[in-house]
Amino acid sequence: MAKTTPGRAMVKQNSGARERRRHRGSDRVTIQDVALLAGVAPITVSRALNTPERVSSKLRERIEQAVSTLGYVPNLVAGGLASAKMRMIPVVVPSLSILTFIEVIHGIQQTLEEAGYQVLLGSTDFDLDREASLIDSVLGYSPSGVILTGLRHHEGAVRRLKAWGHPIIEIMELGDEFIDMNVGVDNHAVGACMAQHLVSQGFRRIAYLGTGMSRDYRAMQRFEGHRQVLEQAGLECEVLFRREEPSSYQAGRRLFLEALESRPDLEALHFANDNLAAGAVMEANRRGIRVPEEIAIGGYLGLSLGEHLTPSLTTVTVPRFEMGVEAAKLMLARLEGRTPPSAKVDIGYELTVREST
Amino acid sequence: MAKTTPGRAMVKQNSGARERRRHRGSDRVTIQDVALLAGVAPITVSRALNTPERVSSKLRERIEQAVSTLGYVPNLVAGGLASAKMRMIPVVVPSLSILTFIEVIHGIQQTLEEAGYQVLLGSTDFDLDREASLIDSVLGYSPSGVILTGLRHHEGAVRRLKAWGHPIIEIMELGDEFIDMNVGVDNHAVGACMAQHLVSQGFRRIAYLGTGMSRDYRAMQRFEGHRQVLEQAGLECEVLFRREEPSSYQAGRRLFLEALESRPDLEALHFANDNLAAGAVMEANRRGIRVPEEIAIGGYLGLSLGEHLTPSLTTVTVPRFEMGVEAAKLMLARLEGRTPPSAKVDIGYELTVREST
DNA sequence: CTGTTAGCGCGTTCAC
DNA sequence: GTGAACGCGCTAACAG
Numbered sequence: 001m002a003k004t005t006p007g008r009a010m011v012k013q014n015s016g017a018r019e020r021r022r023h024r025g026s027d028r029v030t031i032q033d034v035a036l037l038a039g040v041a042p043i044t045v046s047r048a049l050n051t052p053e054r055v056s057s058k059l060r061e062r063i064e065q066a067v068s069t070l071g072y073v074p075n076l077v078a079g080g081l082a083s084a085k086m087r088m089i090p091v092v093v094p095s096l097s098i099l100t101f102i103e104v105i106h107g108i109q110q111t112l113e114e115a116g117y118q119v120l121l122g123s124t125d126f127d128l129d130r131e132a133s134l135i136d137s138v139l140g141y142s143p144s145g146v147i148l149t150g151l152r153h154h155e156g157a158v159r160r161l162k163a164w165g166h167p168i169i170e171i172m173e174l175g176d177e178f179i180d181m182n183v184g185v186d187n188h189a190v191g192a193c194m195a196q197h198l199v200s201q202g203f204r205r206i207a208y209l210g211t212g213m214s215r216d217y218r219a220m221q222r223f224e225g226h227r228q229v230l231e232q233a234g235l236e237c238e239v240l241f242r243r244e245e246p247s248s249y250q251a252g253r254r255l256f257l258e259a260l261e262s263r264p265d266l267e268a269l270h271f272a273n274d275n276l277a278a279g280a281v282m283e284a285n286r287r288g289i290r291v292p293e294e295i296a297i298g299g300y301l302g303l304s305l306g307e308h309l310t311p312s313l314t315t316v317t318v319p320r321f322e323m324g325v326e327a328a329k330l331m332l333a334r335l336e337g338r339t340p341p342s343a344k345v346d347i348g349y350e351l352t353v354r355e356s357t
Numbered sequence: 358m359a360k361t362t363p364g365r366a367m368v369k370q371n372s373g374a375r376e377r378r379r380h381r382g383s384d385r386v387t388i389q390d391v392a393l394l395a396g397v398a399p400i401t402v403s404r405a406l407n408t409p410e411r412v413s414s415k416l417r418e419r420i421e422q423a424v425s426t427l428g429y430v431p432n433l434v435a436g437g438l439a440s441a442k443m444r445m446i447p448v449v450v451p452s453l454s455i456l457t458f459i460e461v462i463h464g465i466q467q468t469l470e471e472a473g474y475q476v477l478l479g480s481t482d483f484d485l486d487r488e489a490s491l492i493d494s495v496l497g498y499s500p501s502g503v504i505l506t507g508l509r510h511h512e513g514a515v516r517r518l519k520a521w522g523h524p525i526i527e528i529m530e531l532g533d534e535f536i537d538m539n540v541g542v543d544n545h546a547v548g549a550c551m552a553q554h555l556v557s558q559g560f561r562r563i564a565y566l567g568t569g570m571s572r573d574y575r576a577m578q579r580f581e582g583h584r585q586v587l588e589q590a591g592l593e594c595e596v597l598f599r600r601e602e603p604s605s606y607q608a609g610r611r612l613f614l615e616a617l618e619s620r621p622d623l624e625a626l627h628f629a630n631d632n633l634a635a636g637a638v639m640e641a642n643r644r645g646i647r648v649p650e651e652i653a654i655g656g657y658l659g660l661s662l663g664e665h666l667t668p669s670l671t672t673v674t675v676p677r678f679e680m681g682v683e684a685a686k687l688m689l690a691r692l693e694g695r696t697p698p699s700a701k702v703d704i705g706y707e708l709t710v711r712e713s714t
Numbered sequence: 715c716t717g718t719t720a721g722c723g724c725g726t727t728c729a730c
Numbered sequence: 731g732t733g734a735a736c737g738c739g740c741t742a743a744c745a746g
Contacts, residue, residue, distance in 0.1 A: 030723060041733050046725060056731060071517070076497040077437045078723030081738050086434060086498075088477070096463040106453040109478050118495065119478045120445070121466050138475065140433035141443075160428075249665040282665045285642070305662065308606040308639045387739060398717050403741060413715060435739030438722050 029072045038066040049074065080142055089331060090120040090138035091147045092131060094216065097246070099275075100301065100320055101149070104171060107324020108147060115332050117144065124149075126215040132157035139164065145331050151175045151182070152217065167334040169327050173218055174346055181334070183327040183345040185318050187218050190349050191225030194270055194298045194316050197351055199233045203268035203296060206230060207238035209255045209280075210272030214243035219272050222300065226270055238263060247272070252279020260295070268296035268357065274303040274315055281309050281356060296357040302350075311355035323347045386429045395423040406431065437499050446688060447477040447495035448504045449488060451573065454603070456632075457658065457677055458506070461528060464681020465504060472689050474501065481506075483572040489514035496521065502688050507575065508532045508539070524691040526684050530575055531703055538691070540684040540702040542675050544575050547706050548582030551627055551655045551673050554708055556590045560625035560653060563587060564595035566612045567629030571600035576629050579657065583627055595620060604629070609636020617652070625653040625714065631660040631672055638666050638713060653714040659707075668712035680704045 035042040040059055048055045048063040055063070066072070080086035089112055093101040109119045122138060124131040132154035138146065139160070145167035153161075161168055161179050168180035173187060198206050208226050213219040223239075230237045240259050245251050255276060259266055271277035277299030284291045291297055291311050299306060302317025326345050333340040392399040397416055405412045405420040412420070423429070437443035446469055450458040466476045479495060481488040489511035495503065496517070502524035510518075518525055518536050525537035530544060555563050565583050570576040580596075587594045597616050602608050612633060616623055628634035634656030641648045648654055648668050656663060659674025683702050690697040 028723090032723080042723090043725075043734085044732060047732085050725085054731075059732085073493050073497050075438075075499065075723055076494075077434055077443060077499045078738095079725070080434045081432075081438050081740090082723075082725040084725095084738070088498075090475075096459070096466055102453070102459050105478075109453055109480065113480065118447075118498075121462075121476045121478055123466065123470065136430050137433075140431050141445075141475070142432065142434045249661060253665065279665060282667065286667045304606060308610065308636060310639065310643045385739090388741095389739080399739090400718085400741070401716060404716085407741085411715070416716085432739055435722090436741070438724085439739075439741040441722070 028075065029070045030075070031072070033070055034063065034066045034072045037070060038063045084142055085144055086142050087116055088118045088120055088141060088143045089145050089147060090122055090141070090143050092122040092124060092134055092138070093149045094124050094126040096121070096123050099303070100273075103320035104324040104327070107321040107326075108328045109324075111325050111328030112331070115328075117332075117335075128152065128154045135161065144335055145169070147171060147327055147331065148179075150218065151178055167331055169331055171323060171327050173221075174344070178344070181330055181340075181343045183323060183330060183347060185323070185347050185349055187221035188225040190300060190316050190318065191222030191227075192229045193225075193349065193351050194300060194314075195226040195229035197314070197353065198268045198270060198296065198298060198357065199229060199235070201268070201296070201357055204235060205238070205263070205265055205267045206235060206270060207240055207259055207263065207266050207268075208270045208272070209240045209259060209276065211242045211245045211247045211251050211255070211276065213241060213272070222272065238266065247275045249275060249279035249282060252276035253283035254279075256280035256283045256297075260289075266295060268292075268298065271297065271299050274299040274301040274306050274313060277313055277315065277356075278303065278305050278309060281311065281313060285310070291356050298357050302352060306352075306354070309356075314354045314357040315352050317350045317352045319347060319349075385432065386427045387432070388429070390427055391420065391423045391429045394427060395420045441499055442501050443499050444473055445475045445477055445498060445500045446502050446504060447479055447498070447500050449479040449481060449491055449495070450506045451481050451483040453478070453480050456660070457630075460677035461681040461684070464678040464683075465685045466681075468682050468685030469688070472685075474689075474692075485509065485511045492518065501692055502526070504528060504684055504688065505536075508535055509574065524688055526688055528680060528684050530578075531701070535701070538687055538697075538700045540680060540687060540704060542680070542704050542706055544578035545582040547657060547673050547675065548579030548584075549586045550582075550706065550708055551657060551671075552583040552586035554671070554710065555625045555627060555653065555655060555714065556586060556592065558625070558653070558714055560714075561592060562595070562620070562622055562624045563592060563627060564597055564616055564620065564623050564625075565627045565629070566597045566616060566633065568599045568602045568604045568608050568612070568633065570598060570629070579629065595623065604632045606632060606636035606639060609633035610640035611636075613637035613640045613654075617646075623652060625649075625655065628654065628656045631656040631658040631663050631670060634670055634672065634713075635660065635662050635666060638668065638670060642667070648713050655714050659709060663709075663711070666713075671711045671714040672709050674707045674709045676704055676706075 031042045031045045034045045045063050048060045052060055091105055091108055095101060112119055122134045124134060135157045147169045149171055150173050151170050158179060170178050170182050172184045174184040208223055210219055227237050240255055259269060277297050280297050281291060299313050299315040302315050306313030306315050326347060330340050388399045388402045391402045402420050405417045409417055448462055448465055452458060469476055479491045481491060492514045504526045506528055507530050508527050527535050527539050529541045531541040565580055567576055584594050597612055609632060616626060634654050637654050638648060656670050656672040659672050663670030663672050683704060687697050
């Protein structure tokens with residue numbers, strides 16, 4: 001019997017493998033194959049991979065050897081089912097065509113990927129119902145946590161999320177009624193900041209120009225900050241909105257021309273973001289209108305473009321990439337069981353005064 | 358016995374539920390709960406959800422009813438394990454800080470999400486080893502397919518991918534040696550196209566200026582196209598490279614100044630992309646250098662910015678969003694069992710002549 | 715068209 | 731420090 005052992009072992013191995021794959025044969029290398037080769041139990045392989053410190057270095061080495069000779073790649077789905085946790089974080093944003101969200105996602109992705117988490121992308125087109133169903137479906141992936149945009153969501157979704165019990169971060173906006181954690185910027189203060197700057201520069205006839213506020217209520221919050229400052233300064237609050245149109249250089253150019261036409265006595269224009277403001281500066285260049293001598297222009301975001309235009313653009317800069325990084329760090333802290341100092345992070349903003357005002 | 362049936366049924370249901378959750382109690386609603394409420398077998402619920410046409414409308418209705426009263430959300434991980442397919446497509450790109458990739462991702466994401474697939478984001482920082490390990494780890498999610506950037510990959514990764522047996526699309530670049538499917542643009546032709554334009558405009562002293570080619574070999578392919586055209590025209594091929602630096606408006610401005618300084622007799626500048634070219638135009642504006650009278654500027658990409666600058670930018674436009682959409686469509690075709698007309702899609706490009714040349 | 719049975723590959727639980 | 735047994739929730743395979 002002893003002398004047949006090797007042969008029998010091999011036969012058993014083969015037939016065992018075939019047996020297991022009787023029905024739906026994926027020919028993937030499994031933890032079982034590794035265990036067989038390393039001469040240990042599957043669970044030991046699992047431990048060697050997930051909690052190496054709980055396995056003797058001798059076995060660990062043998063297992064690592066087997067892993068690399070077989071080219072074993074863990075089946076994260078099986079692991080996820082067993083442990084009810086996938087190393088995955090869905091990030092749900094309103095749109096991927098708006099640079100702001102992209103930059104935040106970049107920060108999130110970079111930080112999470114370094115820590116071994118993958119980012120799942122979802123976009124809602126600013127529709128809270130779509131957001132709700134998207135949230136439901138991504139929860140089906142058993143993610144480790146979720147990152148959402150804004151503080152306003154479908155009521156049912158909020159209820160389900162609160163019951164869910166895993167880390168949730170709401171980004172972009174700051175407030176008191178968040179689900180779990182909150183990283184963002186005070187939109188109202190941002191709008192007020194630029195308005196304050198324009199007023200303090202001595203401008204009196206100031207207009208606020210924006211697009212898309214019917215979709216993105218955060219743009220409306222910034223406007224509200226602007227409005228209050230003007231009111232307190234006793235100034236009239238001129239507005240030019242194109243609520244349905246997305247922001248673009250093109251839209252900025254049009255808005256600029258319209259404003260000049262309808263109110264030629266305007267002294268300063270506060271644009272809802274740098275895309276619009278940059279469009280306005282470029283239109284002014286094309287028409288030979290001097291900025292800020294004939295009319296001043298202010299934006300919001302801190303797009304790198306604004307720095308290079310002539311005149312360079314005064315703006316309120318929000319650290320968007322850093323916002324993503326902070327959100328990811330907060331997420332990781334919670335995932336690793338650390339208790340973050342605060343569940344709410346104000347990412348801040350900065351008034352960047354340049355030539356256009 | 359008969360009269361106790363309802364009671365017993367309830368008891369059984371409850372105790373059964375408890376029993377199942379003996380060990381690790383997730384209190385999630387499962388397909389089992391739905392089946393119980395609808396009075397059918399779990400598999401019927403599964404079918405009603407995944408292939409509704411194979412279930413009688415009567416049962417389907419009852420099941421839908423049960424689903425919504427219980428608020429059942431499918432556990433995609435369990436389904437993924439059972440079917441060896443998660444409705445998920447990893448998209449692996451070199452960088453999320455380069456707008457081009459973002460726009461392609463946008464097209465992919467939008468198209469796939471409509472079809473009920475989620476996009477998993479991965480970035481490699483142009484490192485083929487990182488790409489290889491990223492590929493290995495995303496395959497662990499049992500995705501339905503994979504989208505990769507470029508045709509050059511780690512050798513082992515290519516081998517494993519070829520053995521994998523699911524749809525794989527390589528984007529951005531066009532070639533004959535692709536793994537499974539290929540959607541992209543002919544970089545060599547793109548570079549030649551702009552060079553051809555500049556030569557045909559009568560420019561003779563032409564320089565090619567680029568950044569980052571040590572990381573992104575596709576930039577080098579475009580340059581090679583440029584070089585060949587100049588050679589055939591009997592012109593000298595001037596170059597100014599900053600191989601390590603990423604592209605930015607800032608880099609474009611510096612490159613522009615350096616070129617003027619080192620070779621004041623240059624007539625036209627062919628920039629490796631619109632970020633650089635736009636930077637150059639903006640620097641020219643700032644210095645009062647007339648474009649194209651004193652020096653012409655051409656770019657590549659078709660960034661919307663180029664259209665709004667003064668002078669507006671001549672460029673070779675590549676439909677990046679559409680490239681993503683096409684890649685996603687090809688993926689979907691394969692996933693739905695349709696055989697696409699071709700495994701290779703040339704997304705094309707267009708010379709957009711504007712004021713800067 | 716519907717149900718029964720048997721896993722998918724791994725990690726948790728409990729025992730040694 | 732290591733292993734055996736079991737089940738996570740769902741679907742493929744086969745039968746009726």
